[in-house]
Amino acid sequence: MHSTLPKPIGLYVHLPFCVRKCAYCDFASYAGRQADIPRYVDAVVQEITRRGAETGHPSADTIFLGGGTPSLLDEFQITRILDALFDAFPIEQNAEITCECNPGTLTPPFAQALRQAGVNRLSLGAQAAQTRLLRLLGRIHDWEQVIASVEIARQAGFENINLDLMFGLPSQTVSDFRETLAAAMALCPTHVSCYGLIVEEGTPICREVTAGKLVLPNEEVERDMYEFARQTFAEHGLQQYEISNFAREGYACRHNIGCWTRVRYLGFGCAAHSFFDQCRTMNPPQLDAYLAGEEPKTEQISKDEARFESMMLGLRMTRGVKDEDFTRMHGLSIRDAFGAKLDKPINAGLLEWHEGALRLTRLGMDLQNSVLVDLM
Numbered sequence: 001m002h003s004t005l006p007k008p009i010g011l012y013v014h015l016p017f018c019v020r021k022c023a024y025c026d027f028a029s030y031a032g033r034q035a036d037i038p039r040y041v042d043a044v045v046q047e048i049t050r051r052g053a054e055t056g057h058p059s060a061d062t063i064f065l066g067g068g069t070p071s072l073l074d075e076f077q078i079t080r081i082l083d084a085l086f087d088a089f090p091i092e093q094n095a096e097i098t099c100e101c102n103p104g105t106l107t108p109p110f111a112q113a114l115r116q117a118g119v120n121r122l123s124l125g126a127q128a129a130q131t132r133l134l135r136l137l138g139r140i141h142d143w144e145q146v147i148a149s150v151e152i153a154r155q156a157g158f159e160n161i162n163l164d165l166m167f168g169l170p171s172q173t174v175s176d177f178r179e180t181l182a183a184a185m186a187l188c189p190t191h192v193s194c195y196g197l198i199v200e201e202g203t204p205i206c207r208e209v210t211a212g213k214l215v216l217p218n219e220e221v222e223r224d225m226y227e228f229a230r231q232t233f234a235e236h237g238l239q240q241y242e243i244s245n246f247a248r249e250g251y252a253c254r255h256n257i258g259c260w261t262r263v264r265y266l267g268f269g270c271a272a273h274s275f276f277d278q279c280r281t282m283n284p285p286q287l288d289a290y291l292a293g294e295e296p297k298t299e300q301i302s303k304d305e306a307r308f309e310s311m312m313l314g315l316r317m318t319r320g321v322k323d324e325d326f327t328r329m330h331g332l333s334i335r336d337a338f339g340a341k342l343d344k345p346i347n348a349g350l351l352e353w354h355e356g357a358l359r360l361t362r363l364g365m366d367l368q369n370s371v372l373v374d375l376m
């Protein structure tokens with residue numbers, strides 16, 4: 001008999017400040033609230049210290065500083081947060097430490113401060129190469145600033161750089177998107193996240209689309225864009241490992257893979273979630289409620305929910321869900337957990353077994369929701 005040590009956890013810090021609210025954004029992010037950053041940093045540092053003690057200081061091997069726009073903090077503020085994490089949790093030697101930044105806000109001193117504080121991965125919201133589309137999205141930058149930010153990051157010593165790109169934008173043509181992909185590939189990122197625009201209710205872009213002032217590309221065009229992106233990335237050595245994520249060998253984002261494989265994580269700041277001790281904890285989604293010290297909400301995850309979650313999250317990845325991992329986590333095999341519910345999506349060619357894992361087929365990737373409904 002040997003005992004298995006618990007896996008190192010992931011740590012997430014939400015930094016919800018933005019220069020301006022993008023037209024499509026429904027994330028917990030706030031424009032015009034920069035004056036609250038000092039107070040917010042104090043609150044986050046306190047939360048990190050308290051949770052470290054409450055959870056018994058588990059070791060961590062990924063940290064993700066997300067937003068919002070973390071690069072709106074100054075060097076001292078971001079370093080304080082990272083120091084608090086390092087004080088409250090033993091951080092593994094080879095930890096992946098990511099900071100999201102927006103072009104137009106990343107400065108050389110900030111990038112250098114990140115490197116000095118141990119950050120080794122930068123994620124840049126690049127989105128599209130055309131100023132026309134960036135304006136329509138309400139982004140604050142142009143492509144020249146994307147190029148400048150990559151340069152600033154490299155100068156500071158960052159080798160692992162992700163670019164976020166979007167497709168399916170109003171008035172975006174296939175040729176616009178090709179141009180964006182070519183411009184992005186010219187910057188040689190190690191990782192790309194490429195998302196189709198989701199028009200969320202209540203956002204300015206949704207109102208414009210509903211009023212007929214903006215027109216989205218049709219589904220077929222959107223599918224062509226996605227296919228073209230997959231091919232382009234493959235040609236540039238960026239292998240797909242998740243529906244929207246592509247990476248060079250060895251550069252898949254470990255933090256996100258941790259979330260998709262239900263590794264425990266702790267989140268700090270407003271709207272941050274945690275998954276720990278079979279519970280999900282949700283911090284208050286509103287900045288003011290968080291600053292006022294409102295309590296998080298916690299819910300226990302039932303065994304059935306946990307099994308479904310493993311499939312919902314794990315099937316996002318091209319490698320699928322390994323039966324061995326599932327059995328280790330849930331005490332029974334995928335077949336035993338889902339039984340005949342697997343037959344329909346397998347027979348329809350949406351799910352397949354491959355090297356001991358259940359994964360979505362190429363067709364299944366497009367129809368993931370219908371597979372999940374079958375497994376519910």
Ligand code: SF4
Pocket residue numbers: 017018020021022025026027029067068069102125
């Ligand atoms: S930069 Fe990101 S978080 Fe901020 S408003 Fe734009 S989409 Fe939202």
